Structures are given as structure tokens and as C-alpha cells.
């Protein structure tokens with residue numbers, strides 16, 4: 135049996151929640167969507183009016199750029215080690231994506247990395263939390279405030295990440311989480327958008343549903359005796375979540391502590407068994423006060439052996455990967471940046487299987503095969 139690198143965990147409770155939606159005969163945006171928004175908002179410690187359930191995390195990134203009015207002539211700074219959706223969300227506006235370097239061990243940008251890429255044209259900064267590690271988010275948020283630049287947190291990896299109890303995603307102006315099939319908390323497809331400014335949050339809700347003035351899509355209040363009348367505030371797409379995926383999300387959110395507990399055990403086991411293995415580096419320890427979501431567990435090794443080690447593991451039925459290949463090397467983004475840390479990290483980093491469905495035997499197998507493979511390459 136192949137050991138997957140990421141894998142969701144869904145069961146009878148999610149199935150029962152979906153069955154209930156079937157019986158209610160209301161699959162669209164409705165009471166469960168509202169409940170999921172409220173529950174997620176409580177989870178990150180904000181009011182429900184700031185959370186908008188949308189159809190994917192990527193949608194959230196595109197909406198963030200739209201909400202901030204990013205356009206031609208603007209620059210948006212982001213770490214090169216980012217998911218393509220961030221690059222595309224910037225590119226589609228006509229703005230220029232300006233890639234910054236990262237810390238070679240955490241693969242998160244430092245405040246200095248971000249600062250070095252700021253110019254008078256910088257309209258926004260988009261940072262993620264690599265593998266769930268919060269990173270330098272407090273200092274980056276302070277830097278952005280000082281410079282009057284908007285901060286967007288791509289919190290797709292950071293569903294339960296915190297700094298001194300404060301949820302990642304709430305440090306900036308806008309954030310999004312992803313619940314796609316490979317994340318910690320999954321709904322199939324889905325994402326949550328957080329918008330700090332209440333007026334902008336109202337606009338986000340409208341933007342998610344045709345730009346209609348009556349924003350929720352689940353129209354209860356009749357504007358007049360002709361309840362079918364409408365007004366369009368701006369041209370917009372249909373990007374809302376629905377009650378079917380929200381119902382799954384509500385159960386998954388409830389199970390999140392259980393998922394994190396198992397993921398932490400797996401990560402601790404890797405730490406114990408892999409620390410000190412010649413030729414291998416484990417992730418740096420989390421700073422005091424930081425909580426991770428344990429989304430990735432990554433190891434680093436000599437670039438000369440990394441690909442061969444990945445191939446050995448695949449041969450042994452263990453799937454590994456590298457996230458996220460540096461965007462400044464993707465021709466579509468037209469970057470000529472030279473970012474030595476991002477480049478080195480992308481050649482020496484490998485993400486090992488980490489999910490809540492891994493058994494002790496699975497984890498032992500990964501450890502044994504990895505040690506053996508690295509050992510054989512070094513001798």
C-alpha cells in the first residue's frame with residue numbers, strides 16, 4: 135500500500151451531515167454556510183461578519199486582490215516559495231508580482247526579505263505560513279503597517295497556527311484558508327475569506343455573489359413586495375460556498391483538535407527518529423509561543439541526493455513531494471530575481487508523508503526507508 139504524502143480523513147460523521155443536507159433538500163448557500171462561517175470566525179477569534187465562505191482558497195486570493203484595488207502599475211510582494219494561485223491572482227490584475235527570498239530552513243520570508251522587495255509602487259504583500267509555521271508574521275505585519283502597504287495572509291497551510299494565541303490570518307488586512315482535498319481540514323472544495331475592515335467585508339460578500347446588493351445569496355429580507363428585484367453594485371462572479379460543503383466543514387472543524395493531535399505525534403516521531411541522521415536536517419524548532427498546524431513535515435539534504443532519495447521512497451511505496459517550487463523561475467511571472475535561499479531550499483527540501491491517517495507502522499516505514507536511502511547515497 136502506498137503511503138500518501140497528504141490525505142484527508144472523512145468518516146461517518148461527515149456522511150451523516152451530508153445526508154442531513156440531502157434530506158433538507160437545500161444544497162445551496164444557506165443555514166449551514168452561515169453556521170460554518172460563524173464557527174470558523176469563532177475559531178480564529180473574529181466576528182462572524184468578517185468571514186465569507188467561498189468556493190476555494192484560490193478564489194479568496196483573487197478576491198483579495200480585487201478588494202484591495204490592485205491593478206496595472208502596482209507591485210505586489212510575495213515569497214517565491216508560494217503556491218501558483220497567489221502568482222496568478224496578482225498577474226490577472228495587471229500588477230507585477232515581485233518575489234522575495236525566504237529563510238532557507240523555514241522557507242518563510244523574514245521581515246527583512248519582504249522589506250528588501252518593497253518599492254514606492256508596492257500596493258500589497260502576500261505571505262503564507264509555510265507548512266503551518268507562523269513565521270515572521272508579527273514583524274511583517276508591523277512593517278506593512280508602517281509602510282502603509284496592505285497585508286494579505288495566505289493561511290492555506292495555517293488552519294490552526296497561532297502566535298501567542300492569536301490566529302494566523304488575523305495579523306493582516308485580508309486572509310484566506312483552503313479546505314481543498316489535500317489540506318488538514320477539507321470540504322472537497324472550499325475556502326474561507328477573512329476581511330478585517332467591516333465595510334470591505336460587506337463588499338466581499340457581494341463580490342462573492344454576482345455583485346448583488348442583497349449580499350448573502352440566501353435572500354430572506356424582501357426589499358419590496360417584489361422580492362425578485364435586485365441591484366448590482368459591481369460586475370462580479372459567483373464564488374460562494376454551499377451548504378453541502380459547509381456541512382462537511384462544520385464536522386471537520388469540530389474534529390480539528392483530534393487531527394492536530396495525531397499530526398503532532400507524527401511530527402514528533404519524525405523529529406526524534408530523524409534528528410542526528412547524517413546528511414539529513416529536520417525542520418527548525420518552533421519559536422516559543424508559536425503553534426503550527428503540522429501541515430508539512432520537511433527534511434533537507436544535499437541537492438545532489440534529494441531527487442534520488444525521493445525516487446527510492448517512491449519505489450518503496452512512499453510518496454513524497456516538494457512544496458512550493460519557486461515562482462520566480464516560472465516564465466509566466468516574468469521575474470528576473472535572483473533568490474539564493476529560495477533556490478537552494480527548492481533543491482534540498484522534501485516533504486514527507488504527514489496526515490492524521492498515518493499509522494505507527496507507516497511512520498516507522500518512512501523513517502526506515504528514508505534513513506536507508508540517505509545512508510546509501512552518502513557512503
Ligand SMILES: *Cc1c(COP(=O)(O)O)cnc(C)c1O
Pocket residue numbers: 190191192193216217219220262288290291311312313314324325
Ligand atoms: C492549497 C493552497 C492554496 C489554494 O487553495 P485552493 O482551495 O486549492 O484553491 C493557496 N495557497 C496555498 C499555500 C495552498 O497550499
